[in-house]
Amino acid sequence: SQELEQSPQSLIVQEGKNLTINCTSSKTLYGLYWYKQKYGEGLIFLMMLQKGGEEKSHEKITAKLDEKKQQSSLHITASQPSHAGIYLCGAVSSGGYQKVTFGTGTKLQVIP
Amino acid sequence: DADVTQTPRNRITKTGKRIMLECSQTKGHDRMYWYRQDPGLGLRLIYYSFDVKDINKGEISDGYSVSRQAQAKFSLSLESAIPNQTALYFCATSDARELDTQYFGPGTRLTVL
Numbered sequence: 314s315q316e317l318e319q320s321p322q323s324l325i326v327q328e329g330k331n332l333t334i335n336c337t338s339s340k341t342l343y344g345l346y347w348y349k350q351k352y353g354e355g356l357i358f359l360m361m362l363q364k365g366g367e368e369k370s371h372e373k374i375t376a377k378l379d380e381k382k383q384q385s386s387l388h389i390t391a392s393q394p395s396h397a398g399i400y401l402c403g404a405v406s407s408g409g410y411q412k413v414t415f416g417t418g419t420k421l422q423v424i425p
Numbered sequence: 426d427a428d429v430t431q432t433p434r435n436r437i438t439k440t441g442k443r444i445m446l447e448c449s450q451t452k453g454h455d456r457m458y459w460y461r462q463d464p465g466l467g468l469r470l471i472y473y474s475f476d477v478k479d480i481n482k483g484e485i486s487d488g489y490s491v492s493r494q495a496q497a498k499f500s501l502s503l504e505s506a507i508p509n510q511t512a513l514y515f516c517a518t519s520d521a522r523e524l525d526t527q528y529f530g531p532g533t534r535l536t537v538l
Contacts, residue, residue: 314484346527353532354531354532355515358527358528361524361526363524413525413527417467418467
């Protein structure tokens with residue numbers, strides 16, 4: 314089965330700083346979702362990457378897919394307290410887009 | 426109003442009790458999912474349904490059952506709850522026309538004593 318490893322597991326940054334979260338798959342990535350979860354709440358869809366080298370941005374959050382490395386990175390520029398939460402990646406397997414394996418998440422705290 | 430709703434939001438119950446968690450959606454999606462989230466284990470798929478007549482087991486279906494009453498409703502039952510079913514449960518929906526991007530409900534926090 315596919316496994317996803319997210320790093321770091323947790324991160325504390327000062328407001329205004331940039332940060333990067335990585336998601337590495339044990340198998341080929343056919344697609345990759347990024348979600349944000351506020352503590353104890355539902356997941357909010359951020360973006361989906363399909364092709365190697367694809368890069369998408371949503372406000373100050375940019376994600377990129379590196380097919381060869383079987384990895385995706387999520388970069389936040391000039392972090393704000395509103396960015397705090399848990400970021401989860403979800404990988405699409407050969408089984409299709411409806412079968413997604415999720416990582417365990419990266420917990421982000423932004424200190425004002 | 427939220428597109429995907431879950432009831433109840435919180436529930437405390439005792440070992441051996443039967444519990445039903447309900448999910449409703451107004452997104453018009455055919456596909457619905459139930460996950461549980463545990464600290465350090467991420468989200469794990471319990472059951473999924475591609476339409477009213479199609480129900481499939483996920484990776485951790487033992488101890489759970491589901492019912493797809495209508496396109497918009499998908500309920501999860503714990504026939505005889507046990508403490509290790511204490512978790513945060515999420516319902517999600519998707520549509521093949523949106524590459525099955527999953528949209529999640531707010532979650533139900535279930536505690537089994």
